[in-house]
Amino acid sequence: MRSKGTKTIAENRKARHDYFVIESYEAGIELVGTEVKSIRQGGVNLKDSWCSIDKGELFVRGMHISPYEKGNIFNRDPMRVRKLLMHKREINKLYGTLKQEGLSLIPLSLYFKDSRVKMQVGLCKGKKLYDKRADIAKRDANREIDRNLKSRNQ
Template sequence: MPRETGRKVIASNRKARHDYLIEETVEAGISLTGTEVKALRMGRASLVDGFAQIDRGEMYLEHVHIPEYVQGTWTNHAPRRRRKLLLHRAEIDKWAGKIRESGHTIVPLSLYFDNGRVKVEIALAKGKKNYDKRQALRERQDKREADRVMSAVKRQER
């Protein structure tokens, strides 16, 4: 069987980019069981409630939902179990220092296969206030409107 190449996105957390101001991102490996990988190959996972936590010098992914593998038996996994993230000690220590600052958290942005291995993109994020969310939405709408006007002007010039 040929080995997988490239990047295949399994799940993404679009709500995180709306609710948080993303300051820094990093790609991490994730420690999974066999039935979890099989369930992910079926393309089923949810990052909506997920977050990462540092405990005794190790980083763990919490509340990420990977459903049970349909054809699994007694070896099946718990859908919302705690999963260890594979990062270098220096990266964990650096992020632990930033987490101690108020308002910072670690959220998963996407879960994907990279050359056959499951990776998770995590972000150091700071919660947005409601007015920040409205302002970001307004800026996006203004940019979209400006692009529409520019494309209309270009069409008229032709």
């Protein structure tokens, strides 16, 4: 019996630090068998990956999937370009938005959805240094407030 629901495999935390996420989309990803087995073991890294649209097709670049230890000759290049699966009209809409507004397509997370590997792709705008500092200051302030509330309740 197949498992139902979603299970997160990998998150791209650096993307949320470096970019404002305007919109997010779900895309399937074209993989080979040994890559799926490696992903099940947690051997994936999204840190420096990005997406591009070439000839009406969506691809993810810079994503590292470690070679499966028992895969021998069936293993593929860990850094190979992988095709993302989305509807044609969604890809065309993304392409138009990217060209007009100068945004980026960044992979945000990789997860299993009903035993299939899916990727959450974000339409992102780059943050400036002062935006990053403001986010850090806000996070520190919230952490300090939570600490104070916790100490008063005890």
